[in-house]
Amino acid sequence: MLRIAVVGSGPSGVYAAQTLVQQREVPGVRVDVLDRLPAPYGLVRYGVAPDHEKIKSLQGSLRAVLEDERIRFLGNVEVGGEALPSARLLELYHAVVYCVGAARDRLLGIPGEDLAGVHSATDFVAWYSGHPDAAAAAFDLAGVGSAVVVGAGNVAVDVTRILARGAAELAPTDMPQPALGALAESGVRAVAMVARRGPSQAKFTTKELRELGTLPGVDARVEPAELALDPAYADPGAAAALPAVARRNVEALRGWAEGGATGAPRAITLRFYLRPSEVLGGPDGRVTGVRFERTAPDGLGGVTGTGTYEDVPAQLVLRSVGYRGVPLAGLPFDPVRGTVPHAAGRVLRAGRASVGEYVAGWIKRGPTGVIGTNRPCAKETASSLLQDAGRLARRELPGDPVDAMRAAGLRPVEWPGWLAVEAAEAELGRSLGRRSVKIPDWDGLLDAAGRT
Structure with a gap:
């Protein structure tokens, strides 16, 4: 054997x-x-x-x-x-x-990345997913009006969506109660998801992108001038030559650009051709925004800096630029x-x-x-x-x-211990008037696993 x-x-x-x-x-x-x-x-x-x-x-x-x-x-x-x-x-x-x-997540490698309020998307995901290593973390969102998410993959889309969703929409999920409570107190009204390249090179999938445009109480926006920088956006022939996912992404964003604002209480804005160069902070050591350099297509599938900069205000910055x-x-x-x-x-x-x-x-x-x-x-x-x-x-x-x-x-x-954890999470959910709710800490998980 x-x-x-x-x-x-x-x-x-x-x-x-x-x-x-x-x-x-x-x-x-x-x-x-x-x-x-x-x-x-x-x-x-x-x-x-x-x-x-x-x-x-x-x-x-x-x-x-x-x-x-x-x-x-x-x-x-x-x-x-x-x-x-x-x-x-x-x-x-x-x-x-x-x-x-x-x-491990990748760092941006820019000044100010160690300011309070700058986190990896990995840590944010672990927190709202109930990972026991994240139990000591606390994302106080009550004082956050604007957030910046750096990245253009599905993880960036996920954290953007969670920040923009209402807590009532998340209550039916298995999100841990502390995270749900923090999101209920959230002051976030604007989320900017920022990419250094264009929409045709974004790594998110079309299903996840379209989901951002259908969130209740949320306006989904894009800057038409930034879309126009992408050769595949401006040229229908070039768009037709894109891989299917990229082509659908461009088409979905074209619809966003043509739509108007509805006056919803929250907004998601997708920004393109902006490369982070510095995280800005106040005298209290907390983040106040991100300085981006405008980029432009280099004709080889990459981008080059233009020397023009723009500051985007934020009290929370989440980097989502890959794993290692x-x-x-x-x-x-x-x-x-x-x-x-x-x-x-x-x-x-x-x-x-x-x-x-x-x-x-x-x-x-x-x-x-x-x-x-x-x-x-x-x-x-x-x-x-x-x-x-x-x-x-x-x-x-x-x-x-x-x-x-x-x-x-x-x-x-062993497996019976895991089944005991499942039973404890179902019991926790019932006590909170919810479905099964994750136990987010080591002591709670091991205590539940011991009930066999």
């Missing part, structure tokens, strides 16, 4: 586990899916916006995999720390597949790519494949693609592992890894 550890219970980890147990070439494979958190599903639970219930429903598919009798969920297990270093994990399993994602992987103790790491060096998923040490160590997901390929992209990525890694199965299975293993983890001081949360 081949015993495998998959580190990370998000889509890439679950898809890797599913592929490994459902294949027929190597019989008797058993997989433990380990996660640092006591809850499974990774970014599907802690990264998908709470008002996107269709995407969040993917949890049902992931759940079905984790309930397979050949797969065991072990939450509250941190790999790479003193209790369970990566070398020790490899002693307990024939192979380890690391699916740990890309946890972070090193995991004991594994090699490419600091330029932000990934673990690999060949078809096999971890490379000094250019040679390390027997028994594999990667999948963002830590393998970088933060690219959508949730479904993780499936072929995981399948490639699983295929490499299965090709190595003959060598891997020769090594005898000690007893149940859970015993070794407990002996090292870890307290794994």
